[in-house]
Amino acid sequence: MQRRALMLATLAAPWLAGRASAQTITLRSADTHPDGYPTVEAVKIMGRFAEERTGGRLRVQVFHSRQLGEERETLEQTRFGVIDLNRVNMGPLNNLVPETVVPGLPFLFRDEAHMRRTMDGPIGEDILAGAERHGLVGLCAYDSGARSFYSRRGAVRTPEDMRGLRVRVQQSDLWVAIMRAVGANATPLPFGEVYSALQTGVVDAAENNWPSYHSSRHFEVARFYAESEHSMSPEILVASKRSFDRLPRDLQGVLRQAARDSVPEMRRLWDAQTAASRAAVAQGGAQVNAVDKEAFARAMAPVHQQFANTDRLRGLVARIRESV
Ligand code: GTR
Numbered sequence: 001m002q003r004r005a006l007m008l009a010t011l012a013a014p015w016l017a018g019r020a021s022a023q024t025i026t027l028r029s030a031d032t033h034p035d036g037y038p039t040v041e042a043v044k045i046m047g048r049f050a051e052e053r054t055g056g057r058l059r060v061q062v063f064h065s066r067q068l069g070e071e072r073e074t075l076e077q078t079r080f081g082v083i084d085l086n087r088v089n090m091g092p093l094n095n096l097v098p099e100t101v102v103p104g105l106p107f108l109f110r111d112e113a114h115m116r117r118t119m120d121g122p123i124g125e126d127i128l129a130g131a132e133r134h135g136l137v138g139l140c141a142y143d144s145g146a147r148s149f150y151s152r153r154g155a156v157r158t159p160e161d162m163r164g165l166r167v168r169v170q171q172s173d174l175w176v177a178i179m180r181a182v183g184a185n186a187t188p189l190p191f192g193e194v195y196s197a198l199q200t201g202v203v204d205a206a207e208n209n210w211p212s213y214h215s216s217r218h219f220e221v222a223r224f225y226a227e228s229e230h231s232m233s234p235e236i237l238v239a240s241k242r243s244f245d246r247l248p249r250d251l252q253g254v255l256r257q258a259a260r261d262s263v264p265e266m267r268r269l270w271d272a273q274t275a276a277s278r279a280a281v282a283q284g285g286a287q288v289n290a291v292d293k294e295a296f297a298r299a300m301a302p303v304h305q306q307f308a309n310t311d312r313l314r315g316l317v318a319r320i321r322e323s324v
């Protein structure tokens with residue numbers, strides 16, 4: 001039988017604060033990143049909003065640093081209501097929730113501002129809503145900047161330089177296809193295994209944004225960072241539908257609004273962290289180079305047709321392209 005996390009958390013809450021009759025509900029939230037990372041801090045901020053707005057009836061406890069497991073496992077547990085909230089990248093959701101593929105498609109957004117406007121508007125709402133059919137309530141999307149390649153073997157400048165490289169990807173068919181498109185061998189691995197895979201040569205390369213390249217210390221073992229910026233697959237905060245449905249109506253509304261209100265806070269932290277991480281990895285010996293982006297975009301283009309393969313998904317892609 002599944003553990004009733006929400007109920008247990010409620011019973012275990014030592015701080016039955018506020019009015020004597022008010023019960024405190026504590027939602028447990030998972031994150032792969034360490035304490036202090038913008039996603040971790042954003043969910044804490046959301047928790048503070050929720051707590052303030054409910055007079056302490058609703059709280060959020062963030063378990064950072066993979067304390068509850070790797071993203072794919074924690075997502076399963078979230079669907080079953082063992083974990084109440086989960087902040088993951090959209091990548092590990094790709095195989096489950098088709099809509100999450102769309103914003104990760106290579107070179108889709110024109111820039112970060114386009115991605116932000118899209119995810120804040122009706123298209124973003126539509127993508128988040130896709131999770132609901134799969135036991136998850138999409139609360140908000142956070143930034144994940146742009147993902148770029150990094151290698152232990154040498155600078156990558158063109159798609160030809162990727163040929164035959166073993167590249168770690170997120171556990172997602174989209175990501176396997178993206179690597180195939182440039183002639184690389186995709187190796188899907190959980191995030192927590194990437195450092196040692198790079199260190200021991202199980203993989204030659206991986207790809208991620210500046211803050212993750214930095215906080216995971218991958219720059220120590222893969223020093224050549226190629227600014228390909230090939231995908232802007234955003235982060236997503238989901239609630240377990242089981243946990244969400246158990247919340248009183250008013251608390252559901254508070255939770256949704258608190259999540260939305262944490263997005264600008266997250267972005268402030270994200271921009272600062274991106275600049276700090278860029279400087280820190282350069283200091284730590286990373287060598288950064290530019291790539292032939294047009295050649296990468298051309299090579300990866302067939303992935304769009306392959307994965308935006310229903311009217312709904314094609315429609316989302318078209319709306320994103322048309323949006324200003
Ligand atoms: C990071 C993201 C994590 C995780 C990781 C990965 O950018 O924030 O949630 O998905 O990438 O590559 O596994």
